Amino acid sequence: MRDSMKMFFGMSAAAVVALAGTSVSAGDLGLVVNGDMEVESRFAPHGTPGADTPAGVPDGWHHSGHTGWNNAGDPVAGGLHSQRLSDFNGAIGGVFNPPIVDATLGWEEGRSFAADLPGVGNPNRLPLDLSWDWNWNMTSGPVFTATVRISDAPTFGGLDLGGTITDHFFFTDGNANSGGWQTFLASIPLTATDASFDIIFNTGDRSLANDGDPGKFDAVGSLFVDNVSATPEPASLALMGIGGLAALRRRRRA
Numbered sequence: 001m002r003d004s005m006k007m008f009f010g011m012s013a014a015a016v017v018a019l020a021g022t023s024v025s026a027g028d029l030g031l032v033v034n035g036d037m038e039v040e041s042r043f044a045p046h047g048t049p050g051a052d053t054p055a056g057v058p059d060g061w062h063h064s065g066h067t068g069w070n071n072a073g074d075p076v077a078g079g080l081h082s083q084r085l086s087d088f089n090g091a092i093g094g095v096f097n098p099p100i101v102d103a104t105l106g107w108e109e110g111r112s113f114a115a116d117l118p119g120v121g122n123p124n125r126l127p128l129d130l131s132w133d134w135n136w137n138m139t140s141g142p143v144f145t146a147t148v149r150i151s152d153a154p155t156f157g158g159l160d161l162g163g164t165i166t167d168h169f170f171f172t173d174g175n176a177n178s179g180g181w182q183t184f185l186a187s188i189p190l191t192a193t194d195a196s197f198d199i200i201f202n203t204g205d206r207s208l209a210n211d212g213d214p215g216k217f218d219a220v221g222s223l224f225v226d227n228v229s230a231t232p233e234p235a236s237l238a239l240m241g242i243g244g245l246a247a248l249r250r251r252r253r254a
Helices: 206-211
Strands: 005-009 061-063 067-069 083-087 109-112 128-140 145-151 164-171 182-188 196-202 220-231 246-253
Touching (some): 061 067, 083 109, 128 145, 128 196, 145 182, 145 206, 164 182, 196 220
Antiparallel strands (some): 061 109, 067 083, 128 182, 128 220, 145 196
């Protein structure tokens, strides 16, 4: 149940003038499992090349049908691998390696395992600073989306969120093609009760998902994601610049 809505506006990552001090990546803090996408899934058949997706799936991430883990040789921002989301939106025989026949209407997503946040109960918490690299090419549709979900409850079963969830939406810049890898920076204020989070990368405008019609916000094309990090407390960590476009915030009862 949605009980409030607020619009946040920021600057594109390219407009960030400077970052103050230094920061610690999520890999250092252990908040985002396999944020650099270098580890293939431990869970069969997802870790077997050729099964489910042509290159398996990244460890630590939920996935939909055409979301996978890129083998060496695919375009990446760092290291050898990245996460790939390929959306054909009902096209038959989309161009892929190997070719995929997709007769369904829908969207693709890669969702990180949920993680508990430190500092619960502190009314003066620093924001949750996030960064990732993404690279996209859309043949139709307005934007792709990254959704950062914050919950007031601990993780449910170590994988998913429960409780009351606040969704923060961050979008690609509206261009059909990113022209290569783009670094995105975002900062989300944390309240004393914010207890856990996860991140969803999606081939479409996820802020419209609650209208029940995926065709209204689905996009056609490919999205690559790499180097996902999240930095909360301690207070000694410097803040990163806000790099959002528009982030729509809503509350609902999970």
